[in-house]
Amino acid sequence: MEVPNFKIAREEYDKIVVILSHIQKRARASSVCLINRNGQDIAHEGQFSSLDIQALSSLAASTLAATFGLAALIQEEEFQRIYHRGRKNSLIITPVAELALLLIVLPTATEDGRDLTSLGQATLILEDILRKCNSE
Numbered sequence: 203m204e205v206p207n208f209k210i211a212r213e214e215y216d217k218i219v220v221i222l223s224h225i226q227k228r229a230r231a232s233s234v235c236l237i238n239r240n241g242q243d244i245a246h247e248g249q250f251s252s253l254d255i256q257a258l259s260s261l262a263a264s265t266l267a268a269t270f271g272l273a274a275l276i277q278e279e280e281f282q283r284i285y286h287r288g289r290k291n292s293l294i295i296t297p298v299a300e301l302a303l304l305l306i307v308l309p310t311a312t313e314d315g316r317d318l319t320s321l322g323q324a325t326l327i328l329e330d331i332l333r334k335c336n337s338e
Contacts, residue, residue, distance in 0.1 A: 209335060210244070210335045211335070214331050214334065214335055215245060217331055218236060218244065218245045218328065218331060219245055219247060221324050221327055221328055222234045222235075222236060222245060222246065222247035222248075223247045224320070224324065225247075225304070225306065225320070225321065225324050226247050226248050226306075228318075228319075228320055229294075229306055229308060229318055229321070230308065230309075231248060231306045231307055231308045232248055232249045232291070232307050232308065232309055233246065233247065233248030233249050233250055233253065233306075233307040234246065234247050234248055234304065234305070234306050234307070235255065235258065235259060235262070235304070235305040236298070236302055236303075236304055236305075236328060237259040237262055237263055237302060237303050237304075237305055238263075238301070238302050239263055239266075239267075239300070239301065239302060239303065240263065241259050241260035241261075241262070241263035241264065242256075242259060243255050243256065243259045244302060244332075248307070253307075258305065259305070262293075262295055262303060262305045263303060265284060265295060266284065266295055266297060266303050269281055269284050269295075280297060282296070282297075283295070283296050284296075287310060288310060289310060290309065290310055291307055291308065291309055291310055292307075292308045292309075292310045293305065293306065293307060293308070294306040294308065294318075294321075296321065296325055297325075298325050298328050298329050298332065299329045299332075299333070301329060301332045301333065301336065302328070302332055304321075304324075304325060304328065
């Protein structure tokens with residue numbers, strides 16, 4: 203599978219940031235990243251002062267690739283969501299079609315108060331935007 207590099211116009215980038223901001227607020231996340239499958243940050247929203255975004259992006263893409271390999275071994279196409287729970291922070295990694303992934307960093311203490319119901323809809327909207335950028 204070829205991983206696309208996106209040429210994102212300012213208007214499309216602004217739409218992506220609005221969606222990431224919405225996810226951050228609804229999920230009560232400290233940060234949210236949209237990352238291409240090569241591990242490069244496309245856009246992010248939230249608190250990143252103490253995070254190495256490039257390392258985080260690269261490792262998240264590697265984790266998703268490894269998880270897809272595990273899925274294939276047990277005759278699954280893919281897993282819809284990867285969840286890592288830590289003492290202070292947790293991670294959710296969600297594929298955005300074959301184009302990208304969404305990484306959400308959550309304080310573990312807010313697990314009960316988060317709203318992930320709109321995550322599926324948000325990933326579909328992000329997919330539409332990225333497909334448009336990839337076809338241009």
